[in-house]
Amino acid sequence: MRHVIDAHQACGVEHLDDARAVFQGDRSRDHAFTGLIQLYNRRNVLTTPVPVGISGGPLGxxxxxxxxxxxxQVIEPPSYVCGPTGSTFYSAAVRIKLKLDLLTLAPVTDTLVGLGLLQSASIGIGRLDVYADVARGQGSLAAVNAAAKAVTLQVAPGVADLYIGKIDDGVFFSRSPIRDSDVDFGAIGNLQATLVLGLASVNIPLEVKSIVRAQAPxxxxxxxSGNFPQTRTVSSSTxxxxxxANSLVTNLKFRDMPGLGLLQGVVQPLVVTLVTKVVSPLLAPVLSGVADPLLKLLGIGLGEMVVTVEGICQTCDDFKLTKAADKSAALPGATITYTITFENTGTTTLGNLKVSDPTPAYTTYVDSNxxxxxxxxxxxxxxxxxxxxTGKVEWGVTGTLAPGATGSVSVSVKVQ
Known part of the structure; x- marks a missing residue:
């Protein structure tokens, strides 16, 4: 993780003359979305046992x-690896649900009334649930050239499956794969109409679902090469x-509307067309403006994987670090203090240590100790x-760290 230590310290040495490297799936932004996602344990497994409320932001x-x-829900935490050529690493596997409260969308229904079967008709669309299930991205250390200070990686971003509809919370918060049968129709709004025949009023729920399975990249x-640490974003497709978004629209299915009675065969296709035209423009902004930025706070993206190489070192020592926040939730303007604890879990005394930590996304620096x-x-x-x-804090630690010994540093940031 970029917020932990630089490569020399991950290896416990200052030398850069051997073909080993420290690399990882990026975890520098695990404390995601301004500290509002809870960090539960030292493996950086995140979850939101209760939903986090967020303002409309760019979509608003x-x-x-x-x-x-x-x-x-982080299904699987990312890896941080120090090792020789052939070593493997992976990014987190992440599952998110966005429960969208839309400004009510009301498509023009002249085509419905123009049939002569409805005296009046109105459609209101006010909610939409979108899910993203991103499998872990895979990578391996293909080559290390210590003399040239160059590292070559093979990286494949994780497959991103997308859903619209309703997935039971028991399935969502499990770590089991989501099957097609787990995706049910979800309510997005209503059709209210008055029939010409008998002037009967009907209120028809509009329920949709869509499933998109991505191809493995x-x-x-x-x-x-050159100076480390370095970070790269690998994309499967621009x-x-x-x-x-186009695939979600293409695969959009509507639950039948039997409440229309004998008019269903005529009215339902027109309703589907009207609703699809309204929902279609929402999906790309939702994915690019909300889902993708949230995933990027976890070091991944839709069709992307972020990889950081901390440096090249001679040996890989057992230098363990953990990072904890003093609160599980914070609003803009609040201060979060992170404590970074380091420990020598090996059998060799370590020296020449240096701890570094950048300010997390959407925060600014306050203090460090x-x-x-x-x-x-x-x-x-x-x-x-x-x-x-914003920027990186570095602590210089002089002396030696004995096996089993621990120490700590802290940094405080303000949520923007």
Whole structure:
């Protein structure tokens, strides 16, 4: 994780003359969406046992969205690996649900009334549930050239399956694969109409579902050289979001509307056409403006995988770090303090340590400090951003860290 340590310290040495590397699926932004997703344990498995409320954001400014509720579940945590050529790593497998409260959309229904079968008709669409289920991306260390300070990786982003409709919470929060049979029709609005015959009024629920299964992407070769750490985003396709939105529309299915009685065969196809035309423009902004940015806070994206190479080192020592926040939820303007605890879990004394941590996404720097240090170690804040700015904090730790010894540092940030 970029917020942990640089490569030298991950390896426990200062030398850069052997063919090994520290690399990972990016976990630098696990404390996702301004600290509102809870970080449960040291394996960085996240979940939202209760939904997180978020304002309409960019979609609200487009006149599309009032607000949304976010549900998130990390099915599998990402990996952080130090090893030789052939070592493998992977990004997190993440599942999110976006429960969208839309500004009520009311398509023009002249074509329905024009049939002569309905005296009046109105359609209101006010909600939509969108799911993204992103499998873990895979990668391997293909080559390391210590002399040239170059690392070559083979990276394949995770498959992203998308759904519209309703998935039972018991299925969503499990770690089992989502099957087609798990996706039910979900309510998005209503058709209210008065029939010409008998002037009877009907209120027909509009329920839809859509399933898009992505194809497994090909592996891409990525080479990084020069100064480390370096981060790259590997994409399976620049058109992934657009193609995914189009596929959701193409696969959109409507539950039958028996409440229309004998008029169903004539009226329902027109209703489907009207609703599809209204829903279609929503999907690309929802995926690109909400779903994809949320996933990127976890180091992945729709059709993307973010990989960080921390550096090249001689050996891989057992230097363990954990990062914990002082609160599980925070609103804009609040301060979050992260404590980074380090431990020598190996049998060799470690020296020349340096801990670094960038400000998380959507936060600015407030303060940083050294915490408790074991005997034989001293700590200073070597570099830091200006208050209110973003950037990386570095702590210089001098002395040696004995096997089993632990220490800590902290950084405080303000949520934007």
């Amino acid at each position: 400014s487009l006149g599309i969205l009032n607000s949304l509720q976010l549900y998130a 090909f592996s891409t070769s990525v080479t990084m 058109m992934f979001v657009t193609n995914a 050294c915490g408790s240090m074991p005997a034989g170690l001293s700590c200073t804040v070597a570099s830091k951003p200006e208050v209110g700015a």
